[in-house]
Amino acid sequence: MGDRFDRLMLLGLTLTLGFLALLLLQAPARHDGALRPALARALERDMALQARLALLGRIYGPVEELAAAGAPEQALLKLEELNRQYPGEAHGQILKGEILRRLGALPEAAASFARGVRLDGDYLEERSPLTRRTEIRQLVEEGLATVGERARAHPDNPTFSAQLRELYYLQSRLAGGCE
Amino acid sequence: MRVKRGTALTILVLLGLCAGGCDRASERPVYRLGLMNCNSEQETLARFRPLARYLSEKLGVELEPVPVDTQDFEEGFARGEYDFTHSNSLLYVILKENHDLRLVAAEKRGAFGSRTAGAIIARRGSGIETLADLKGKRMLFGPQLAPTGYLAQYDLMLAAGLDPERDLAYYAIPSGSFKHEKVIYGVYFGEYDVAAAPALDLELMTREGKVAADDFVVLAQSQIIPYCTFGAHARLDPKLVEKFRAALLALTPEETVEIDGERVGVLKSAWIEGFEQLIDSDYDPIRAMARRVNMPPYQQF
Numbered sequence: 001m002g003d004r005f006d007r008l009m010l011l012g013l014t015l016t017l018g019f020l021a022l023l024l025l026q027a028p029a030r031h032d033g034a035l036r037p038a039l040a041r042a043l044e045r046d047m048a049l050q051a052r053l054a055l056l057g058r059i060y061g062p063v064e065e066l067a068a069a070g071a072p073e074q075a076l077l078k079l080e081e082l083n084r085q086y087p088g089e090a091h092g093q094i095l096k097g098e099i100l101r102r103l104g105a106l107p108e109a110a111a112s113f114a115r116g117v118r119l120d121g122d123y124l125e126e127r128s129p130l131t132r133r134t135e136i137r138q139l140v141e142e143g144l145a146t147v148g149e150r151a152r153a154h155p156d157n158p159t160f161s162a163q164l165r166e167l168y169y170l171q172s173r174l175a176g177g178c179e
Numbered sequence: 180m181r182v183k184r185g186t187a188l189t190i191l192v193l194l195g196l197c198a199g200g201c202d203r204a205s206e207r208p209v210y211r212l213g214l215m216n217c218n219s220e221q222e223t224l225a226r227f228r229p230l231a232r233y234l235s236e237k238l239g240v241e242l243e244p245v246p247v248d249t250q251d252f253e254e255g256f257a258r259g260e261y262d263f264t265h266s267n268s269l270l271y272v273i274l275k276e277n278h279d280l281r282l283v284a285a286e287k288r289g290a291f292g293s294r295t296a297g298a299i300i301a302r303r304g305s306g307i308e309t310l311a312d313l314k315g316k317r318m319l320f321g322p323q324l325a326p327t328g329y330l331a332q333y334d335l336m337l338a339a340g341l342d343p344e345r346d347l348a349y350y351a352i353p354s355g356s357f358k359h360e361k362v363i364y365g366v367y368f369g370e371y372d373v374a375a376a377p378a379l380d381l382e383l384m385t386r387e388g389k390v391a392a393d394d395f396v397v398l399a400q401s402q403i404i405p406y407c408t409f410g411a412h413a414r415l416d417p418k419l420v421e422k423f424r425a426a427l428l429a430l431t432p433e434e435t436v437e438i439d440g441e442r443v444g445v446l447k448s449a450w451i452e453g454f455e456q457l458i459d460s461d462y463d464p465i466r467a468m469a470r471r472v473n474m475p476p477y478q479q480f
Contacts, residue, residue: 073298073378073400076290077392080385100290104403108292150458158428159455 053129056091063095072102090119094132101139107163110143114166117173124173136170143167209241210415213252213261215270215407218356220246227265229448232436237426238419249324253277256412263423264410269326269474271408272465276476281420282462283409284427284454289379293455294403296378297331300395302366307373310339310399316372318343318350319365322358324475325377326465331401332375334468339399360384367394379406404464405457427454 059082066075076099083092093116101109113123113136122128124136144167151160212231216223223246231244242263247255252266256274264271264280274280285293301307307316313336321328329352336343343350351371353361359380366374367390378400384390409427411420430453435442446452470477 071397073296073397074392074395077381077385077395077397080290080382081392084386084388096290103291103296103400105291105294108290154458157456157458159457 049129056130059086059089060091060095063099067095067099067102072099075099076103088119090116090123091130092116093119094123094130097139098132098135101135106139106143107147107166110139110147110163110166110170113139114169117170121173133174137174140167140171140174144171207235207239207241209243210262211243211245211260212263212265213245213247213255215249215252215264215266216246222356226449229436229438229443229445230451232438233430233434233445234423234426236436238422240419249322256280259412259414262412262415264412266408266410267324267326268405268408268462268465269324269330269469271405271410272462272469273476274410275459275462276466279413280410281413281415282457282459283411283420283424285405285408285457285461286449286451287453287455288406288451289382291378291403291406293406293457294461295327295406296401296403297327297329297335298376298378298381298400299332299335299373299398300363300366300376300381301373301398302369303394303396305372305396307398308396310336310341313341313373313398314346315348317370318347318373318375319362319371320350320352320375321362321377322352325359326404326468327377327379327401328359328362328375330465330468330472330474331404333472335399335401337471360389363390373398401468402464404468405461408457409454424456428456430454 060079063075063078063082066072066078076096079092079096079099083089086092093112097109097112097116100106100112113132117123117136120130122130123132125131126133143163147160147163147167151157151164154160212227212234214223214227224244227244231242234240235242245261247261249267249270252264252270253273255261256264256278263283264274266274268285271280271282275282287293289295299310299313301312307313320332323329333343336346352358353365355361359377362374363376363380363384365371366376376395381390381395385392409423411423430446432444432446432452434445436445437443438448466477469475473479
């Protein structure tokens, strides 16, 4: 009887230890499981950003090279060609804004920047590798001076008012305003 | 017989009433819109009939579109044949300087909106890389009164110390329609070494896949200047001109009119993206170019 009781006790103890061991083994695993999605999300985000940067570089590289080589007119034509394939791409709009500004088309440059920023706010983020914050700020300053002067001199001109509205939109986005 | 006479009388009365009602539409004042031909009269009318219909409806007038050859435009305007005009920006300056044409609005098309530029291009790989390489080359220009197909490029060459009359082997202007496209194709197919290409046509042909951006080298490009422009005769009531302008500026791509039983987009038919209200001083760069190149309205012999 005593042996039987001992055996039962031993079995109970073994089962308890086994259960505890199982709990101990599972506890760290559950902790990792909670971290993994966050890590994975961060990794996925970085990977997506790197992939996007690489892809944009590959697609728009020739445009940026032409612009850097002092051929903005040619760069604009190249961009026109690429826009047939990627018509809604924000990067194309931002590059177009930069080129148009160089070619003296400030209102059209502002409109292009505004389209780009509406599509992707990363271009206004200081820490984003895509940032064009400085360029946009400079354009807004220049635009508010030149277009603003025209609008003040011709208050009834709806074209100048519309151009000014685009500049104000960019200004508000620089200040952190939302859509 | 009496019944027949009564019926005939009724019909006559009804016809009279109908004619009176129909006449009311044709009683609207008629204005003539002179349209500078780009390629052909048929094409010009096809492009601008919907716009003329739209403006007629908005203004409560009959606006009659009249295609005019560029070279005949000033003479016709001086004879008072057109109340409103649609022309290139150089013709606007000529009519402004010589006949006090009033600026209404400029049309938008392409990357530069209501403005555009003139470029000098060569085939990539031809060895022509700068304006200095133009000496002794064969060049193709656009029509002589084209601001960005002739004037701007001629001015660019003069500024670079080149005299197109002496420094080129020879130059030509294509005949017939689609001159700007012919100019670009002239270089593309190697018939000419360099060409005076409007930036807008280069852009459109690239967009349409007719040429590739890499096919050409842009040797130089002018500053941007106003594109095609609507004007109004000084004799017109300013209120009517203001209504005309407002109707143009209000146009959106969604606006349609009925032409020959079909609803057509007004802007799309006219190859226009919209309108902007420029001011006359925006045309000063064209005036400066015309003076330097010795072209109308400042030409001196």
